[in-house]
Amino acid sequence: MRLSRDIALIGAGMTRFHHRIHEDKTGRELFVEAALEAKGSVDDGIDFDDVEALYLGNFSSDAFERQAHTAALSADWLGITPIPATRVEDACASSGVAINIGAMAIASGAYDVVMVGGVEKMRGLSTGGVTDTLAMAADAVYEVGAGFTFPGLYAAIATAHFAELGSSWEQLAAITVKNHKNGALNPKAHFQSEIMETAKRLGERKNMTFDDELDFLRSSLNPVVAHPLRLFDCCPISDGSAVIILAAGDVAKKYTDTPVYLRGIGQASDAMALHDREDITTLRATKLAASQAYKGARVGPGDIDVADVHDCFTIAELLATEDLGFFPKGKGGEAAAEGRTALDGDVAINPDGGLKAKGHPVGATGVAMAYEMFKQLRGEAGGHQVSDVRYGLVHNVGASGATVAVQVYGR
């Protein structure tokens, strides 16, 4: 989709994603922390009075914190009322969709500057409670009612991909290893250690040693969550928030000489239940959203240097790299195992560690991906900077693929 005005990303901030350090904070407090960092990142400064609207991605503060109505509450706590504040809920794609809505609000001429945020405070619930809450993003009657958990749905996708396209769990393990390696270079990541480091630490407690990554990932310290996916195939349960500030191209220069531009956006929906999809091994909504975003940006998959894709499970990254057109169908696993998605690969996938290592506070994820593109395209990503980035792509998936939002960013 091509927007009728240029849209610039002029600032970005995020909390670290983590399970423990935010224990004493509520969602609104995490949002404020991210928003203040976003404000501080605007090169020539910005007054919050310039912000004309807030769009906030938030999946389920209702269940996690017994708190609904989080957009107005967040605006209130940041001191930016009385601007319109709107919550966006599309499961794990909530804030990726919020970015598109913010961009369209500017393109419509209604506003020149908007704030887009995402927040999730998940750790107030037990693992069982989180499992129940995440499952609300799937078809509650016909999938969850039938016994599927959320990891179970992606596990089922994996069994179909293995059987139909010949990929393997070992290829998924390569994605785990790569994303933890990247996460170790990202000070905002939930997990900041490479797999062998983790293996050593966990092994010491149990008097176990491991020859290599696969030896550890096949061990009892990496239990099966939902066959064929093990614990280290799944993203952790994290708390966090991320915030970006978008401005119309014609006012962006007031705030910075080096904005990042949102060149194309896309969004699509699909049948909610896996059983209603003709092809279980492809997320059709990813293909459609990506094709809109590529068209808007006038680029193709081969032009993308770096991408944050939605790896809530390792199999989801494999699918994404195929459905976004980086690799042919059935070759995504092979590409990962060959290192073609590493920081110095053909296309750097999830240089920030991805959901797998960076963490996945559900509603914050889409904006946290935009934060990463802001850093990558300005050459400010530090230890996990990809070289010569011209175009970056963000791919944010709701649940098992019923919602997908894609953005292409450029300089």
Next chain:
Amino acid sequence: MEFTSKAYFDFIGEGKIMGTRCKACGDASLPPRPVCKECGSVELDWEEFAGRGEVRAFSVINVPLSRMEGRCPYAVGVVRLDEGPSVSGLILDVKDGGELSVGSRVEAEYVKEGEKTALCFRLVR
């Protein structure tokens, strides 16, 4: 009778798998839907499905929903019925991923859980 989840589960309680067939384009849908997902027609008939099919995708769950606690590991799958549409359901008495394959043949079994009846499947050995 309206094409609702209530009607669907009432039929399951009687041991019948009932979905819809579109009078306009002939597309079959399971569970029943009020609007044909292929052509948008609202002219639909009830259609009974025999309950035999094959596994398209599956998992064996070790970290359960809270209502399934104490029942792990259990298998759940996407089953394509021989008439075409697919449905999700438990695959009974499977405890390990190695016991099941994509393509395994299964048949329906109706399991009473309190007031409700669930559509489940069992491997055809």
